[in-house]
Amino acid sequence: MHMKTVLILLVLALATIFALVCVLLTRGRAPSTCQHQPLEQEDTDDGQSLVFADLTPEEMAQVVRYLQGNLGVQLVDASRAKPSDSCIASVDVQVPAKAEVLRFLDGGGARPAREALAVLYFGNQPDPNVTEYVVGPLPTPTYHRDVTVQKYGRKVPYHSRPVTGKEYVDINTLIHRELRKAPRFLAACCESDGTDLAILTTAPRGFKSGDRMTWFVLFRSVAGTGYYLSPVGLEVLVEHGDLQVSHWQLLKVFYNGRYFASTRDLEDAFVADLLEVVRIKKPPAEAVWGSMKPRHPPGSPGPLQYEPQGPRYSIRNNRVTFQGWSVAFGMNPHSGPRLFDIRYRGERIVYELSLQEALALYGSNCPGGMSTRYLDGSFGIGRFAYELVRGLDCPYTATYVDRHYLVESDTPKTNQNSLCIFEHDAALPLRRHFSDSQSFYYGGLRRNTLVIRTISTLINYDYIWDFMFHGSGTVEVRVHATGYISSSFLHGQGTDYGSRVGPHTLGTSHLHHMHYKVDLDVDGQLNSLETQDMGYKLVKVPWSTQNTIEQLYLRRERLEWEEEAAFPLNTPMPRYLSFASPNPNKWGHPRSYRIQITSSAGEHLPPSSPMERSISWGRYQLAVTRRKEEEPTSTSIYNQNDPWTPTVAFSDFIDNETITNQDLVAWISVGFLHVPHAEDIPNTVTVGNGVGFFLRPYNYFDEDPSVDSPDGVYFSSEQDSGACGVNPLACLSLTASCAPRLPPFCYGGFLNL
DSSP: OOHHHHHHHHHHHHHHHHHHHHHHHHTTSOOOOSSOOOOOOOOOOTTGGGGGOOOOHHHHHHHHHHHHHHSSSOOOOTTTOOTTSEEEEEEEEEOOOHHHHHHHHHSOOOOOOOEEEEEEEEOSSSSOEEEEEEEESSSSOOEEEEOHHHHHSSOEEGGGSOOOHHHHHHHHHHHHHHHTTOHHHHHHHHSSOSTTEEEEEOSSOSSSTTOOEEEEEEEEOOTTBOGGGOEEEEEEEEEOOSSSGGGOEEEEEEETTEEESSHHHHHHHHHTTOSOOOOOOOOOTTOOTTBOSOSSOOOSOOOOOOOTTSOSSEEETTEEEETTEEEEEEEETTTEEEEEEEEETTEEEEEEEEEEEEEEEEOOSSHHHHTOEEEHHHHOTTTTOOOOOBTTTBOTTSEEEEEEEEESSSSOEEEEEEEEEEEEEEEEEEEEEEEEESEEEEEEEEEEEEEEEEEEEETTEEEEEEEEEETTSOEEEEEEEEEOOOEEEOOTTGGGSEEEOSSSEEEEOEEEEEEEEEEEOTTSSEEEEEEEEEEEEEEEETTEEEEEEEEEEEEEEEEOBTTTTEEETTSOOOSEEEEEEEEEOTTSOEEEEEEEEEOBOOOOOOTTSTTGGGGGGGGEEEEEEEOOTTOOOSOOTTTTTOTTSOSOOGGGGOSOOBOSSEEEEEEEEEEEEEOOOGGGSSOBOSTTOEEEEEEEEESSSSSOGGGGOTTEEEEETTSOTTOTTTOGGGGHHHHTTOOOOOOOOOOOTTTTO
């Protein structure tokens, strides 16, 4: 036979063998490729979720133009406005009334008018004030109406307005001017002329309504490190309530445990050798204390999470869908993340789930630290949610979404990629069982979760806000705190108020409290609150009457009044607390959702405090009230600077109305006490610093809904668990070959600073 013919036959034989091997390897296995798999069509709202959508930059710009042309007053851009000017402070969406929205979503009614809420500071008036206008309809406004008195029952006084960036700039100018009056002291204490010192605000600003006096704490500023860890011992009290910046003044100076009337008096005491000075040397440029720069070169890369065939969730406009879940998402520039119309398997479970406030309350023996009670909504929880770092803040292949805001400017700004959405494999079974008796089998389901995340940087702290949606029909809400601790200069009995974490640094004890609004609609709007807990009763043993046994039993109760449903912080609460529908499931129990809180909150401010009413939501770990349009939020951005006469006092919501078969809202507080320690340097870690709550189905279904998940695994002792057609885990070796093409890393988070 010719050699060429032999070679041809040999090649054909090898090709045939290769084809047969491929067939055998893929037999019993569904076709698996690396191509993106089309999702089942879960989203059928046809843009209905846009009724909740944040404003677009174009809509914000239209509102600004309308206000500039229709109020009859001169409006100065807030980025350069003086207190004596009038300006637009912020513009956000005005979510329509719930009844209107539900008529549109569920009843085929007309789409509600799209409107904006504009906050204006009127400083250039005989009676300076803050006014809120509803402006509409968008995108082309033709009307505005003043809703201030309707919302707050009175005008909002001008002194309660949040401090603007321009106001801080003018305050810093004043402080640096005053520091120049103590040159020899600054050179001795800090090897500084004052220009390299960072200035940190505190809040609130005084002791009574009308005050606008703020303690500012001075720190050594070193590039690339958190200045919050390097106080120099100097703090100043500035009065900045007058409309004329030239009338502002420095009222008091604090240094190393002593108070002075002015920086000149401080300088005189130093020159006269009447002042104990702690000399702090300027750190070298390569200083590492407090720096987050890695101290070692990169090692081998860690695990990478990715979707072999593309995301299994779908995002359309402001709505994400995933394995039966449907959620409309958004961001309030002040109070932060907000979700609406949360549905599972087509049924609405939650109408609104939104962050309301984040409180950080400090202790110290320095004036700035001891008086600090930050209400972060006043600073801007949503506004300061910057771009997320791909691959660290969220998985590299997550979907990143831009958020837009208009605050202290006439021009909308964008925090690009500041919200991420991803499917998370918790590396933990959602449920599983290995049967070793009667019949032998294994059954289980991976705990895959849809996560919506954003991260807010509020001065020194970074808060990671997570909203998670599980295959069991559970909603999980969690917040982790990280970032830098705040600190005071260590002097005297400072460790009564915290821990020493550096040469002159007192890590000050503080508590974090976060407040959420949860408007549950469980199988309809009309719900009741039911509790269950356990007890023991001593009974005679039926089959041996001469003996007794402690019999566990359930105590069930339906709470009827708001006062009964307000559970004070850190007091016992029923272990099972549920929003119950009047309708039963298959087994005769009310279809319900259970609220389960995981928190270790510190003590609330004593009610005797003159500012306690402004944070009276913190009295309760849980309070359930009747839902009212006139009670949309538990606080306001004005409570920070006038906590003594708050525009919103949550305690007023609890007026002992009936809560049986009503539209109810759960107001949930979570938090923890943080006593700083050496391991908080350079940053507080997220491990152990997370709190939150669950909304869990409780007899809402007739069985665990995750039984319908396509991710389930089951095989018996009689099956070949290594066969792809029997066990999808056996297919992973091929799936793992679908390595994604990752987008290039880029970051623009510094653009809006």
